[in-house]
Amino acid sequence: MRESRRYVVFRVISEERVDYDHVRDALWNSMTHWIGEAGLARSGTRLIRNLWNQREQKGFIQVSPRYVDAVKVAMGLIHQIGDQRVIFQSMRVSGTIKSGKDKTRPGDSGKKAAGKKSVAKAPVRKVAAKKVTSKNVSKR
Numbered sequence: 001m002r003e004s005r006r007y008v009v010f011r012v013i014s015e016e017r018v019d020y021d022h023v024r025d026a027l028w029n030s031m032t033h034w035i036g037e038a039g040l041a042r043s044g045t046r047l048i049r050n051l052w053n054q055r056e057q058k059g060f061i062q063v064s065p066r067y068v069d070a071v072k073v074a075m076g077l078i079h080q081i082g083d084q085r086v087i088f089q090s091m092r093v094s095g096t097i098k099s100g101k102d103k104t105r106p107g108d109s110g111k112k113a114a115g116k117k118s119v120a121k122a123p124v125r126k127v128a129a130k131k132v133t134s135k136n137v138s139k140r
Helices: 020-043 065-076 097-102
Strands: 006-014 058-063 084-094
Touching: 006 065, 006 097, 020 058, 020 065, 058 065, 065 084, 084 097
Parallel strands: none
Antiparallel strands: 006 058, 006 084
16 A cells, blocks of 8 residues: 655745755655664655755645655754755645645635635524413413
């Protein structure tokens, strides 16, 4: 049976743009130190080169669902690439590349408003309460 995957969408915040190769090396070093070589092999972690956006400094990491949190921690441990101080921000985790792209666009809140169906609520009827008197109360 095929192993399921998750995609961690991340971005690098820095004063200057960082090259893909430097990001890849920093991620691999951090993940190797955090989860070890055996854990890295079991996690099926892969930095997808075609989805690295140099202008926005945004990328995708493919990982097994069991290791998503470990990859996020390893990303958080990176503070410097070369002489440059950096912050790795995990933007979201998705099950497909398409949903990861759709929900991390600039200016998008992450929710689809066009495909959402509105449900009409039934009107609430108010019922008048009866006044309790000695005539309408039964005695036992």
